[in-house]
Amino acid sequence: MNAHFRQGVRDAGYTLGGAWSIAAAVASLLVLTIASVLEGQVVTTADAAREVQLRLLGGVVFGLVLPLFAFGVSARLGGSLRELMLTSWARYGGHRRGYALGRQALAAVLTGALAGVLALLALGLGSATAAPGLTLPLSLGNMLAVVWVGALGSVTYVAAFAAAYAYAGNTGRAVFLVGDWLLGSGTSLLALPWPRAHLGSLLGAESPIGLAPRDSAVCLVIIATVATVAYARRVPR
Amino acid sequence: MSELVFEHVWSDPLKDVSLRASGGVWVILGDESDGTGALVELCAGVREPRRGRVTLGAEAPGRSPLCRRGIASLLGVEAPFTGGDVRHWLGELSALRPVSAATVLESCSVSGDRPLRSLSGAERRELACWVALAQADAALVVLHDPLAACGAGQRERALGRIAELGRVTTVLLTTASVAEARVLGGSRWRLDRGLLEPIADGTSAPGAGQGGVGQGGVGQGGARVGGAVAAGGDGDEARDGALRAAWHGVAGALLTLEADAPRELVAALARHPDVHELRYDEQGGGRVVLRGSDMDRLARAVARAVVSAGVDVRSLRAGADDLDALRAATTAMNDAAGAGYRAARARGRAAVSATPELGPSPAPSPDQPVAPTPGSPDRAAPPGSPERAAPPGSPERAAPERPEPPEPPESNRERSP
Secondary structure, three states, X not given: OOHHHHHHHHHHHHHHOHHHHHHHHHHHHHHHHHHHHHHHOOOOOHHHXXXXXXXXXXXXXXXXXXXXXXXHXXXXXXXXXXXXXXXXXXXXXXXXXXXXXXXXXXXXXXXXXXXXXXXXXXXXXXXXXXXXXXXOOOOHHHHHHHHXXXXXXXXXXXXXXXXXXXXXXXXXXXXXXHHHHHOOOOOOHHHOOOHHHHHHHHOOOOOHHHOOHHHHHHHHHHHHHHHHHHHHHHOOO | OOOEEEEEEEEOOEXXXXXXXXXXXXXXXXOHHHOHXXXXXXXHOOOOOOEEEEEEOOEOOOOOHXXXXXXXXXXXXXXXXXXXXXXXXXXXXXXXXXXXXXXXXXXXXXXXXXXXXXXXXXXXXXXHHHHHHHOOOOOEEEEEOHHHHOOHHHHHHHHHHHHHHHHXXXXXXXXXXXXXXXXXXXXXXXXXXXXXXXXXXXXXXXXXXXXXXXXXXXXXXXXXXXXXXXXXXXXXXXXXXXXXHHHHOOOOEEEEEEEOOOHHHHHHHHHOOOOOEEEEEOOOOOEEXXXXXXXXXXXXXXXXXXXHHOOOEEEEEEOOOXXXXXXXXXXXXXXXXXXXXXXXXXHHHHHHHXXXXXXXXXXXXXXXXXXXXXXXXXXXXXXXXXXXXXXXXXXXXXXXXXXXXXXXXXXXXXXXX
8 A cells, every 4th residue: 555545544534533433323323223123113024024124234224324424424525626636745745646545445444334334233133123034144144245245335335426526526426326316226227327226236126127136246346446447537646 | 957837827817827937036926816826836736727838847746746746835825734743744744755844843833743733824834834945955946925924033034045945946936015025036027917927127136037938928028018118208217117116115205104093094194185195994904005296295294194183103114015006007107108109100100191202091990000110019029919919008908808718628627626
């Protein structure tokens, strides 16, 4: 890891601040808890229990908390081109692209960690609120799967929000969030460029244009890569 | 020594600025609204021009981190820092450029243990100023109002350091104060509403115009001012003198006084016949600028007004050290030059029509170019240049506006959030 990237990570930590990060994480946890309690009340059959667990994972953690948390982190970090140009490190001779990518890396790690923890909690809460055998068991395989999906989703969202903000400012970022919500919920070709559609597919929901879960994972990687490259190209050296 | 080159740079509010600076101290007199901040940011590589090119050596500061490492800069507004304390930040900085934390902290009044987030805007500027002045091997030192950034006790030290740096590298400074520009010395330029022009005060240090490009092309900046003076004819020497006087802060009978509650004093002065011009800004700390034809009479007028108004005067000095005074003198000089140019053109026309051998010649239309007369600015201005289309002092030149160029291609446009 070069010094510019490291400095970006460090400055992003200062910008986000411990208090903000903890408050956002607690709020996310609260949302998940409330949703779990509400959903737990309607579990009567084995199928319903399974559906509730999937709704908690796909709907609340990856569908609501993850995009909103990534949006919040991106908004908190800022990082407009003007800010990046004036940043002390870059101004005194640091490499702006490395620095900017370092900032986004911390945002992705933070979002990924929260998504992973919340996904595990959703898995655990689902198991706890239903009778044994009705839901996905809290096995190592399932735990790794949701953590992996959470990490992939986080990287994709953070990269996409960063690119949207770099090219179109706050409006671009908000438009991406709304577009992901509206178009990413479908299964047509229009759903293809939105992370929500592929995250749903990875969790067993219907996939866009009938893609296999593995293809959806590849699509997420492609979206994250394209967004990162576009963002890096937008930032001058 | 790396040469700083501005090639037809447009970046709000700069308009078609061209400059070539290599070695020595270059002082640009202008205010923030004239574009001094933008000029410094372009040099420091924290802003990219909307059109044109800025290079130091062969590289663009905005696009080359390596090039930026050689630029010691002080911006008009220093962005807030993220975290840590001053000493830690200076330590990090030393990874990028040879800056000794001890040297900076010795000169700067900001303590090394202060958290960066607790620094005020003025303290950030002071710190940045000393970081810039501490860098010995800088290829370019570019400072926005450095003397304002330093405390009163650090002024002499900063001036000494600027002079030292000016001997080994290019130092470009901007200031809104005529007095400070005089103190800083070096080659002097004036940035007026985005237009950069050399100051023709006759006292520029060696190196003034050394490689200077001026506005719109090599040599035109100097030629325009010189041409304008030459075209004025009788009386222009006096006006040129007014420009020099404004530069030296002794523009004829000009007095600046400061008082705590000067409204009554201003009223008394306004009634006095020896006071020809009065400027008073209520928000400006009770500063009153007076102009008159004669210094003695003006001083007596002030004395009478002070007695009649019963106001205590905090300070009284001759000269205004005022950018506006310099601008006014320059505008007056340009106006006079324009009038002279038009008179010379009219005389030329009259002479041509009065020559019997040539017969009646059709009168040239207003847009038709006229043959240059000796001493007219046309001699200096190439065909198609703004000087040829609109002579100095003519209404077209009253406001230094240039037509906006066509939209640049996407890749060349300044990126803004």
